[in-house]
Amino acid sequence: MRKPVSRLLTLALLAVAVFTIPNGFGDLRHEAMEYLGYGLLIAAGLGRIWCTIYIAGRKDRVLCTDGPYSICRNPLYFFSFIGVIGVFMALQTISLTLVAGSLYLLYYRRVIQSEQNRLAALFGPAFEAYQQTTPRFWPAFHNYHLDQLERTISTRIVERGLREVVWFFIMILFIDLLEYIHLSKHLVAATLPF
Numbered sequence: 001m002r003k004p005v006s007r008l009l010t011l012a013l014l015a016v017a018v019f020t021i022p023n024g025f026g027d028l029r030h031e032a033m034e035y036l037g038y039g040l041l042i043a044a045g046l047g048r049i050w051c052t053i054y055i056a057g058r059k060d061r062v063l064c065t066d067g068p069y070s071i072c073r074n075p076l077y078f079f080s081f082i083g084v085i086g087v088f089m090a091l092q093t094i095s096l097t098l099v100a101g102s103l104y105l106l107y108y109r110r111v112i113q114s115e116q117n118r119l120a121a122l123f124g125p126a127f128e129a130y131q132q133t134t135p136r137f138w139p140a141f142h143n144y145h146l147d148q149l150e151r152t153i154s155t156r157i158v159e160r161g162l163r164e165v166v167w168f169f170i171m172i173l174f175i176d177l178l179e180y181i182h183l184s185k186h187l188v189a190a191t192l193p194f
Helices: 002-019 028-055 075-090 094-123 125-133 155-183
Strands: 020-022 190-192
Touching (some): 002 075, 002 094, 028 075, 075 094, 075 155
């Protein structure tokens, strides 16, 4: 249910964004927020690709603890969170950014706990040791390490990961189109306080 629930919440928040603009929309502060959001979307896409390279095809067979998995136990979810924040920042709406970020953290807290239980059952003491040294969600970059300089990855799985990431980049085009529509005062039903 993780993906359908995530999509439903995202679509609901995007629908609100289509018909609203924040007070001060298009001013310098909001434009800066838009470009910061674009940067976060790009970082999210690249971060998810990075994670996929390390975990692709190994998810339930090997406990991945290096590369992005050395800085936090859930880097895919972390980079998705960065993407969610990026989308709503690029839409120049602080209020929707706060709502989307809060909903993400609340919902994925349960998802992450469920995954941790599954990994503990699969990998036992190795996962227990990993939990002791690596934060759950917020990265600790000083932990970064590589166990191998080369690895074999499944191109099929990496391609699937790329298809999932392409939506972050498509959002940039959608947000730019929506900004043009909003600046022409079309579709705007309400102004949000921030």
